[in-house]
Amino acid sequence: xxxxxxxxxxxLILDHARTPEGKGDPSVHPFTHHELNPSCGDEITVGITVxxxxxxxxxxxxxxxxISMSSASIMSGLVDGITREEAxxxxxxxxxxxxxxxxxxPSEALGDAAAFQNTAxxxxxxxCAMLAWVALEADLKASA
Amino acid sequence: MLTPLGAPLRADFPFFRAHPRTAYLDTxxxxxxxxxxxxxxxxxVRHDYAAVHRGSSMATGEATSxxxxxxxxxxxxxxxxxxxxxxxxxxxxxxNMIALGIADAxxxxxxxxxxxxxxxxxxxxxxxxxxxxxxxxxLAARTGAVLKWARVDDRGLWTIDGILEQVxxxxxxxxxxxxxxxxxxxxxxxxxxxxxxxxxxxxxxDACQSVPHMPIDVAALGVDFAxxxxxxxxxxxxxxxxxxxxxxxDELPPARTGGSMIKVVTMEEATFLPAPNRFEAGTQxxxxxxxxxxxxxxxxxxxxxxxxxxxxxxxxxxxxxxxxIPGVRLVxxxxxxxxxxxxxxxxxxxxxxxxxxxxxxxxxxxxxxxxCAQPLHRALGTPSSTRASAGVYSTRDDVxxxxxxxxxxxxxxxxxx
Numbered sequence: 001x002x003x004x005x006x007x008x009x010x011x012l013i014l015d016h017a018r019t020p021e022g023k024g025d026p027s028v029h030p031f032t033h034h035e036l037n038p039s040c041g042d043e044i045t046v047g048i049t050v051x052x053x054x055x056x057x058x059x060x061x062x063x064x065x066x067i068s069m070s071s072a073s074i075m076s077g078l079v080d081g082i083t084r085e086e087a088x089x090x091x092x093x094x095x096x097x098x099x100x101x102x103x104x105x106p107s108e109a110l111g112d113a114a115a116f117q118n119t120a121x122x123x124x125x126x127x128c129a130m131l132a133w134v135a136l137e138a139d140l141k142a143s144a
Numbered sequence: 145m146l147t148p149l150g151a152p153l154r155a156d157f158p159f160f161r162a163h164p165r166t167a168y169l170d171t172x173x174x175x176x177x178x179x180x181x182x183x184x185x186x187x188x189v190r191h192d193y194a195a196v197h198r199g200s201s202m203a204t205g206e207a208t209s210x211x212x213x214x215x216x217x218x219x220x221x222x223x224x225x226x227x228x229x230x231x232x233x234x235x236x237x238x239x240n241m242i243a244l245g246i247a248d249a250x251x252x253x254x255x256x257x258x259x260x261x262x263x264x265x266x267x268x269x270x271x272x273x274x275x276x277x278x279x280x281x282x283l284a285a286r287t288g289a290v291l292k293w294a295r296v297d298d299r300g301l302w303t304i305d306g307i308l309e310q311v312x313x314x315x316x317x318x319x320x321x322x323x324x325x326x327x328x329x330x331x332x333x334x335x336x337x338x339x340x341x342x343x344x345x346x347x348x349x350d351a352c353q354s355v356p357h358m359p360i361d362v363a364a365l366g367v368d369f370a371x372x373x374x375x376x377x378x379x380x381x382x383x384x385x386x387x388x389x390x391x392x393x394d395e396l397p398p399a400r401t402g403g404s405m406i407k408v409v410t411m412e413e414a415t416f417l418p419a420p421n422r423f424e425a426g427t428q429x430x431x432x433x434x435x436x437x438x439x440x441x442x443x444x445x446x447x448x449x450x451x452x453x454x455x456x457x458x459x460x461x462x463x464x465x466x467x468x469i470p471g472v473r474l475v476x477x478x479x480x481x482x483x484x485x486x487x488x489x490x491x492x493x494x495x496x497x498x499x500x501x502x503x504x505x506x507x508x509x510x511x512x513x514x515x516c517a518q519p520l521h522r523a524l525g526t527p528s529s530t531r532a533s534a535g536v537y538s539t540r541d542d543v544x545x546x547x548x549x550x551x552x553x554x555x556x557x558x559x560x561x
Binding site: 041125 | 558
């Protein structure tokens with residue numbers, strides 16, 4: 001084994017993929033958005049409730065690879081309770097890291113999502129990691 | 145035995161010099177090219193490049209000669225007449241040209257025999273590649289024809305009875321793949337052709353996964369149209385073939401119009417050349433055609449009977465390598481049943497992209513995803529699968545590496561816990 005594969009599929013990522021957090025019925029929330037990756041068929045729906053400008057509730061459901069599912073799980077924990085602006089900034093930072101082929105070092109704000117820095121080296125998997133974040137971004141824009 | 149295929153051929157392919165340890169099992173998507181194909185194309189561009197069928201220069205004459213000689217090569221390779229070979233951008237382009245030509249006929253732009261009316265029927269199978277499905281969806285939408293399909297079972301297989309159930313006196317066209325790019329199922333072409341003829345329907349054969357891998361005689365198969373791509377058979381990208389029986393091609397309206405395909409043009413209208421030139425509008429990809437011809441030369445030196453025997457062996461070895469791995473589900477024909485030189489699997493608890501990433505890390509190149517066959521995967525109950533597909537250079541070592549790595553996938557991702 002090269003070791004590069006373990007860098008990408010860290011235990012943290014595989015654990016989240018096996019036992020994801022934040023999964024639930026997104027339709028109980030007022031803002032929902034569905035994202036599909038047509039190249040692989042991965043899909044996710046993220047629903048949120050925004051109260052006083054902050055994310056007061058989030059649930060997602062989806063079907064996909066371990067990268068897309070663990071990314072949704074980690075994202076759910078990170079954005080719980082933070083403001084719209086903080087969430088949008090976090091999405092922006094995550095996107096920048098994912099598009100940098102791993103060259104942009106994640107700040108502390110990204111928390112466990114920093115684990116995807118190695119995924120960013122695999123161009124074909126960046127969309128997998130971004131799927132949930134793009135759906136959340138659409139929800140946040142709709143809630144403005 | 146004549147030339148043994150597999151490992152001894154690798155020296156002919158620059159890709160394997162650059163990647164000596166790669167098990168390349170993605171020939172179903174696109175094949176590697178031998179040096180002779182790359183050199184033929186490059187030499188033509190360096191020394192003989194000119195427009196074809198235009199002007200009167202010596203260079204144009206030489207290029208036109210190379211272009212037409214290649215057409216004869218391809219025609220004899222599949223048992224067709226040279227007027228029955230139309231150059232296209234690839235198989236997708238060829239299938240679209242048939243559908244768009246029929247659409248033109250249906251609005252009175254010539255080729256009345258092809259015209260579809262509301263209530264006419266087009267029959268396909270649920271296993272088709274999107275390129276042999278969406279053009280017929282669009283044709284049905286344009287003409288009011290009804291698109292029907294033979295269903296697949298939980299292994300992704302369709303049957304001749306499934307076709308029979310859909311065919312009626314209103315069926316005008318049946319389109320199907322000779323070898324499925326996902327399941328590897330080999331179609332009963334003669335039976336489908338017999339059914340089509342009994343109701344006066346045309347047949348369209350997607351031959352992308354058959355022409356590269358077995359001897360094909362289109363006249364003996366009896367299909368009306370066929371399509372295939374050079375890049376899946378050791379040739380260049382951007383060139384493929386629309387085969388059609390000459391009397392049909394002479395009447396099918398040309399989907400694309402412009403230079404080099406006309407007889408007389410006035411400000412009001414135009415008349416078109418006979419086939420094949422009526423379908424070849426615009427400047428033609430002549431160097432790709434020359435490369436394609438070199439690919440046919442290479443395959444014929446091996447002998448297509450030899451190629452078919454080698455790929456049958458590799459196809460069966462691929463099945464044997466996967467069927468006894470716990471948690472791995474085989475798609476398509478069972479062990480020992482006829483199939484093309486490919487195998488698709490799903491892995492319990494592991495997404496196909498994760499499977500592919502793991503195999504890639506082991507130096508094994510496969511295809512993951514829906515393989516441009518979403519309806520088939522929906523019928524299989526999975527959004528995606530992992531496919532290993534072989535070519536003339538594939539070896540039992542490639543198969544062994546694939547099987548060994550696949551056996552480790554579930555443990556790596558913790559799906560066996």
